[in-house]
Amino acid sequence: MKTKLILVSALLVFTMYLNAQKYENLALTPPIGWNSWNKFAQNVDEKMIREIADAMVTTGMKDAGYEYIVIDDYWHGKRDTLGFIHPDKDRFPSGIKALADYIHSKGLKFGIYSCAGHETCGHQPGSRGFEYQDALMYAKWGVDYLKYDWCSTKYMNTKEAYPTMSKALKAAGRPIVFSLCEWGSSHPWEWAGEVGHLWRTTGDIYNCFDCVDDHGNWKAFGVLQIMEMNQKLRAFAGPGKWNDPDMLEVGNGMPANEARSHFSLWCMMASPLIAGNDLRAMDAETISILTNKDMIAVDQDSLGIQGFRFEVKDSVETWLKPLAKNAWALMYFNRSFSPKTIMVDWKNVQITDTLTRKVLNTTQKNIHLLRDLWQNKEIGNTKKPFKKTIPARDVVCLKVYRKD
Numbered sequence: 001m002k003t004k005l006i007l008v009s010a011l012l013v014f015t016m017y018l019n020a021q022k023y024e025n026l027a028l029t030p031p032i033g034w035n036s037w038n039k040f041a042q043n044v045d046e047k048m049i050r051e052i053a054d055a056m057v058t059t060g061m062k063d064a065g066y067e068y069i070v071i072d073d074y075w076h077g078k079r080d081t082l083g084f085i086h087p088d089k090d091r092f093p094s095g096i097k098a099l100a101d102y103i104h105s106k107g108l109k110f111g112i113y114s115c116a117g118h119e120t121c122g123h124q125p126g127s128r129g130f131e132y133q134d135a136l137m138y139a140k141w142g143v144d145y146l147k148y149d150w151c152s153t154k155y156m157n158t159k160e161a162y163p164t165m166s167k168a169l170k171a172a173g174r175p176i177v178f179s180l181c182e183w184g185s186s187h188p189w190e191w192a193g194e195v196g197h198l199w200r201t202t203g204d205i206y207n208c209f210d211c212v213d214d215h216g217n218w219k220a221f222g223v224l225q226i227m228e229m230n231q232k233l234r235a236f237a238g239p240g241k242w243n244d245p246d247m248l249e250v251g252n253g254m255p256a257n258e259a260r261s262h263f264s265l266w267c268m269m270a271s272p273l274i275a276g277n278d279l280r281a282m283d284a285e286t287i288s289i290l291t292n293k294d295m296i297a298v299d300q301d302s303l304g305i306q307g308f309r310f311e312v313k314d315s316v317e318t319w320l321k322p323l324a325k326n327a328w329a330l331m332y333f334n335r336s337f338s339p340k341t342i343m344v345d346w347k348n349v350q351i352t353d354t355l356t357r358k359v360l361n362t363t364q365k366n367i368h369l370l371r372d373l374w375q376n377k378e379i380g381n382t383k384k385p386f387k388k389t390i391p392a393r394d395v396v397c398l399k400v401y402r403k404d
């Protein structure tokens with residue numbers, strides 16, 4: 001009887017292993033890096049990508065935690081007679097392997113882009129029918145991350161196409177983070193946890209804080225529009241499976257207050273932090289936002305809990321995110337066009353996160369320490385009320401914690 005039970009359990013474990021599609025133990029915290037699309041679109045070449053990798057190191061972004069350099073659409077050349085894909089020879093004359101080697105030599109990781117359809121969104125060769133060959137090629141080149149798009153997919157089904165590539169990547173034998181990009185159309189948060197490590201939850205981001213760019217048959221969305229869609233999905237995120245509200249627009253022209261709010265919202269939502277600006281030409285303010293280690297630590301917290309909006313009062317949103325060691329991140333986001341003063345009387349704060357059942361309690365005997373995450377300094381404790389004026393469309397972020 002006992003032997004039978006052991007055999008059945010072993011068979012069960014083996015079947016689970018066979019069915020497991022994605023590489024496990026990857027992206028246990030949200031992926032953090034850079035992608036070419038937001039700033040460069042079709043203008044990608046190996047010289048620029050190398051310079052971006054250099055800049056990621058020299059600007060301190062690597063030290064702040066940024067890891068992946070991802071080339072988006074338009075790196076492609078043609079397939080050879082056997083069907084293997086090659087890069088555009090003029091723009092990538094040294095080949096992708098050499099570029100990946102260079103990026104790895106800087107202590108960074110390398111990502112690439114393809115599409116489940118026969119063409120990418122930029123009409124380059126897609127992976128349809130070539131999934132296993134493409135995965136082999138990526139593994140050979142040293143790819144660590146694949147963003148997989150959803151253009152030219154008429155009559156295709158996301159729940160078949162994405163697992164096909166996921167299995168192909170696994171079969172190719174190299175741990176590759178798999179990023180689904182079907183814009184939330186088939187609710188990937190409900191089924192893609194076993195298939196990939198992150199999934200876009202919305203249409204493309206538009207470089208604007210609060211607007212919609214309507215193209216008729218498709219729309220791009222500003223920061224606030226994306227945030228509203230993404231914040232509803234917190235129950236589905238966690239280590240190895242993240243909601244992806246798209247790449248950052250920090251450094252692409254937004255004023256500092258809006259860029260700070262954008263970055264903070266993404267960190268509070270445990271979003272992938274994929275910079276989308278020209279790292280070679282950043283002003284000091286952009287660098288200080290993108291490399292704010294206190295905010296990055298909120299995003300990268302090991303619990304991997306997506307934060308939530310707790311309340312909205314007089315246009316100020318209060319957001320909370322449970323962190324490891326019973327700490328909490330708090331964000332006060334002033335959505336309005338005028339400064340707002342907030343007053344937090346800690347002796348009345350007792351909040352339960354309905355999803356995780358975690359409790360923030362700073363009443364009487366529960367004195368916590370406070371750190372201002374944008375000033376990067378300790379600001380005392382919860383004995384006294386906290387009062388602060390938040391400029392228009394800006395944030396105040398705090399870490400509320402106890403000594404170890």
Ligand code: GLA
Pocket residue numbers: 037072073120121122149181203204
């Ligand atoms: C889609 C994706 C974008 C980008 C482009 C490239 O629109 O959502 O993020 O990858 O394709 O063509």
